[in-house]
Amino acid sequence: MILPRDFYDRPTLDVARDLIGKLLVHRLPEGTAAGLIVEAEAYIGEDDPACHAATGPTERNAPLYGPPGRAYVYLNYGLHDMMNAVTERDGHPSAVLIRALEPVEGLALMRRRRARAPWRKGKGPPPDHDLCRGPGNLTRALGITLADNCRTLSRGQLTIHDRDVNVGSLAWSPRIGIRVGTEHHWRVAVAGHRSVSGQKWKRENE
DNA sequence: CGTTCGATGCACT
DNA sequence: GTGCATCGAACGT
Numbered sequence: 001m002i003l004p005r006d007f008y009d010r011p012t013l014d015v016a017r018d019l020i021g022k023l024l025v026h027r028l029p030e031g032t033a034a035g036l037i038v039e040a041e042a043y044i045g046e047d048d049p050a051c052h053a054a055t056g057p058t059e060r061n062a063p064l065y066g067p068p069g070r071a072y073v074y075l076n077y078g079l080h081d082m083m084n085a086v087t088e089r090d091g092h093p094s095a096v097l098i099r100a101l102e103p104v105e106g107l108a109l110m111r112r113r114r115a116r117a118p119w120r121k122g123k124g125p126p127p128d129h130d131l132c133r134g135p136g137n138l139t140r141a142l143g144i145t146l147a148d149n150c151r152t153l154s155r156g157q158l159t160i161h162d163r164d165v166n167v168g169s170l171a172w173s174p175r176i177g178i179r180v181g182t183e184h185h186w187r188v189a190v191a192g193h194r195s196v197s198g199q200k201w202k203r204e205n206e
Numbered sequence: 207c208g209t210t211c212g213a214t215g216c217a218c219t
Numbered sequence: 220g221t222g223c224a225t226c227g228a229a230c231g232t
Contacts, residue, residue: 055217055218055219058217058218059217060216060217060218061217074216074217075214075215075216075217076215077213077214077215078213078214078215078216079213079214079215118213118214119212119213
């Protein structure tokens with residue numbers, strides 16, 4: 001079953017927790033790719049210095065201020081498309097960043113897309129458990145781009161489904177790769193899962 | 207094992 | 220002009 005809009009119209013930390021184990025699906029003419037969410041981070045409101053809404057409303061962060069249950073996709077470091085699920089009500093800008101998936105469907109397509117990354121040059125694709133490890137990697141593997149910004153997640157080509165699977169126990173830790181707001185433990189992941197990112201930040205991962 | 211650093215585009219100041 | 224919610228290669232220990 002596809003998660004309804006109301007799923008996202010809740011406190012962001014609850015949504016982040018409940019997104020773990022859900023299936024992110026992207027359908028394109030060239031094929032479908034999907035994976036179970038095993039790592040996510042919450043970005044909550046204008047008072048969260050790491051949230052893109054910390055600067056107040058701008059053209060880029062407009063989706064954060066819109067209705068819950070939509071995608072917020074932006075380009076980071078000039079190279080990587082980051083995908084968020086917008087949470088909470090209109091006017092309360094917050095979202096959950098999807099950071100890692102366990103690949104489930106469309107593995108061949110994922111391998112092809114990852115191998116095509118400019119910085120991989122002659123190398124082939126990474127091992128399967130690394131295909132969607134990291135926020136930039138998973139968008140590349142699924143073919144998610146800026147064209148998917150603002151897309152509704154309860155219908156259409158980019159959706160999140162409840163498959164009622166148990167992926168393991170959860171662990172909370174500080175968010176990764178940010179310079180501010182590190183005091184909040186707003187990153188949640190499946191403890192010890194091999195597709196979870198962030199080895200160099202060493203922390204939990206149980 | 208660890209740390210450094212280049213690639214690369216654009217929103218924000 | 221500055222600085223990213225990154226990736227992975229290159230190098231040092």
